[in-house]
Amino acid sequence: MRYPASTPLMIYVHLPLENDDADYLRKRLGPETFNLGAESASEGEHRLALQADIILGNPPVEWLREATRLRWLQLKSAGFSEYTELQEADLPFTITNCTGLFGVPVAETALAGILSLLREIPTFVQDKYMQRWRGADIRPQLGKLTGSWVIILGSGSIGGTFRKLLSGFDCRIETMGRRGDADFYTRDELDARLPTADIVVAALPETEATVGLFDAQRLALLSPTCIFANVGRGSLVDETALLAQLQAGRLGGAVLDVTRQEPLPADDPLWRAPRTLLTQHSAGGAWDENRRIIDRFVDNLVRYRSGQPLKHVIELERGY
Structure with a gap:
């Protein structure tokens, strides 16, 4: 589905961003509208997620079952085992991940x-x-x-x-x-x-x-x-x-x-x-981790806006 640049999109960001990274995201998104969460499961953030066309991050899987407006979920991770319980054929949204980023x-x-x-x-x-x-x-x-x-x-x-x-x-x-x-x-x-x-x-x-x-x-x-x-x-x-x-x-x-x-x-x-x-599942970390995730998301957002196929689309049943 193609969304022209004039169409407002609601983006919910489920990431714990420091001020510098949040500013970096704002600059990269330009005029896009987004709500910045804190990667918690509060009721307020739950409501924001349900209003979103696009989510960046790894929200609780329970939220996604209720997200009837959602069209695209960009995960912050390469792995997605917690989401495999979703029925892929029934999903109204596409899921992409950060494979290769780490x-x-x-x-x-x-x-x-x-x-x-x-x-x-x-x-x-x-x-x-x-x-x-x-x-x-x-x-x-x-x-x-x-x-x-x-x-x-x-x-x-x-x-x-x-x-x-x-x-x-x-x-x-x-x-x-x-x-x-x-x-x-x-x-x-x-x-x-x-x-x-x-x-x-x-x-x-x-x-x-x-x-x-x-x-x-x-x-x-x-x-x-x-x-x-x-x-x-x-x-x-x-x-x-x-x-x-x-x-x-x-x-x-x-x-x-x-x-x-x-x-x-x-x-x-x-x-x-x-x-x-x-090493406590920290191996993928680096000082610029959030910025690399943001860059991956924004590059895909450009494709989303122009109606091009998204990169790094996952297949839940295959596991990658």
Whole structure:
């Protein structure tokens, strides 16, 4: 549907924007009318959302069932698992997401975590507070990334960026993804490679095919020195089995940006798992995150106004 520039649109922004980012949004939108929410679920914001033609952000899914006026929802995230319970065929609005927007910071977080474990940075941080000097004693324990065999699960923005970041480390790299854009793509091929991998990085969406992919049997294929990083979705991993591998010293370490339950409960044993970094689903963050989301939205808004197809439209049933 085409909306000429003279037609007023009501835009509801469900984002916690600081003043500078709110000003940036106003400048980018120009004459468009918008109401700025605070990412809460108050009754006042609920009413504003129901009056909107367009929503920017991730509002409660219950609101969307009542949003009869809504024509387009631009999510602030790449993931949208909380919205999959909506019936796609019955939706009167299009949903777009921010896929690809977080590839660089997420890939950099994965790389930072892996290097930290290889070079024993967490140990040195603890030593600093304990005023403990190890000196030459720790040198034989230090690993290196250069020359490692790395398996990347996912050939999207995160996986592709991570592969580029490794270009200076002379690694042997293989990517598992969809047919045509990966080195291999079946579970049997994955299982054949896992025992000899030095590093496995998972950057997969949540789909029926990925939920529970790393169960106890598959985790047991990893070598005792392998570092496993999950920066995709927490549902990929059997965390009980992963914890058992870590506690038994049968895994070189884990970098987990995502977990099955978020926030992770204070009594969850993963907090105390050895050689484990928990980055608390923050990997996609950066100082300009909101501005990049705004730019994605405004670029699509131009397309919306001119009647062009929107970019980054999601399919709820496929999961991406």
